[in-house]
Amino acid sequence: MSDHPVVSPDSMPENGEMLHEQLYRYAEDLQLMVARNRELENTYQLLNELVKSSNDMHLVTDKEGVILETNPAAWQIAEQELLERSNLENWVLASHLDQFNALLDYARQDDAPLAAQEGRLLLRRRRDDAPAMLVSAQIVNQHNGTDHLHWILRELTQHNAEYDPTMSATLLLNTVEGVMVTDQNGKILAVNPAFTHITGYSQSEAIGQNPRMLNSGTQDKQFYREFWQSLFEKGNWKGELYNKRKNGEIFLQRLSVSAVRDDEGKTLSYICIFFDQTQTEKQLVHLAHHDVLTGLANRVLLGDRIMQQLSKARRSDGQFTLIFIDLDRFKQINDTLGHAIGDAVLCETAARLIATVRESDTVARLGGDEFIILAGDLAGDEDIRMLCDKTIAALSEPMQFDEHEIHIGSSFGCAEYPRHGDTEALLMLHADQAMYQAKSTGGSTCVIYHADIDLPC
Secondary structure (H helix, E strand, O other), rough: OOOOOOHHHHHOOOHHHHHHHHHHHHHHHHHHHHHHHHHHHHHHHHHHHHHOOOEEEEEEEEOOOEEEEOHHHHHHHHOOOHHOOOOHHHHOOHHHHHHHHHHHHHHOOOOOOOEEEEEEEEEOOOOOOOOOOEEEEEEEEEEOOOOOOOEEEEEEHHHHOOOOHHHHHHHHEEEEEEEEEOOOOEEEEEHHHHHHHHHHHHHHHHHHOHHHEOOOOOHHHHHHHHHHHHHHHHHHHEEHHHHHHHOOOOOEEEEEEEEOOOOOOOEEEEEEEEEEHHHHHHHHHHHHHOOOOOOOOOOHHHHHHHHHHHHHHHHHHOOEEEEEEEEOHHHHHHHHOHHHHHHHHHHHHHHHHHHOOOOOEEEEEOOOOOOEEEOOOOOOOOHHHHHHHHHHHHHHHHHOOOOOEEEOOOEEEEEEEEEOOOOHHHHHHHHHHHHHHHHHHOOOOOOOOOOOOOOOO
């Protein structure tokens, strides 16, 4: 029996039956809403599980492209913690930024359809040795009062994408990696300018040929058996091999090959993306030993060259001179005209120094406006002053940058081996002290070290 009080028809107010019916309908509607919310919650959980297990990459971003959420498939681009809170734009290669911005602008429109237009993007990955990823991109504008966009990215090389020359034109022309597309029999269909730059073969020379034209003969038959087995079974191969340029030079290549297949699994074409590992290593060595701004030797390379000169001079009782250079009035130029003009002055200084000294000499930049000349076999005050005066005169010539005509001076301090020191540290110290002495006299002059030099405060 109910605990609620019984209301008799006589005690009900006017229109009581109507109120009773309304309350009953409200109760029914409430039950339906609860049931629907449970259903929606279950549906949301199901969709969430489907997105998590999807092979497609799902990303939720704000309307500026900042990534808020990702699914596991997206982590092939980068680790979750690195990907989320970054901007998707940062993962798009420069050649495809226009397509990315067009997609984003279209999706941000108030009247954009629920599923915005589809585009193709070329994405970089976190690992430097991983090839770029060509994806089909679609944005779903949620229209739910939030500023969130739902991106669905599908890697084309792993899905049903036949080779489309029109679609691939931008990819082929703008990537720094070499790209080669072949048919299922290995005949080359297309190459990009980077392919020509790396291999030496022009587009007309490569198209219609077989990639065997690059074979260096370094890899054995077992290597190629494993290569083709990986392509047939997995649809891709990644690794390093030695190939041969048109001029016969053998180079180390980092290569990624992906098979493009149709719905039935038949291979339609192969996409090969590679870069010159040998050239990359050379560039890294160069960067480790040269100043980034001017291209001159840096402290590391200068130290190595000084040690070589010391060894040579000690064996043959030879001589050489270390010349420390500091530009006059450079700070004033940098502060008043800006760093861009300051950098231009440093680069022009480096070029004039190289043009003035002998080919066997080393010119280095220590940092800021400090330079060093290592002059092998240069000795004696007269010869040292002759080289310094010629170089000071070259640096004193006006420099023209746009509407700015700039005049700088330079102070030279010189230390000769073994007269002023028999170690790298002592020669550097004495050349530096002589340079400060030159600067204290007004600059645009050279001072050769002597024991009575006043040390800078």
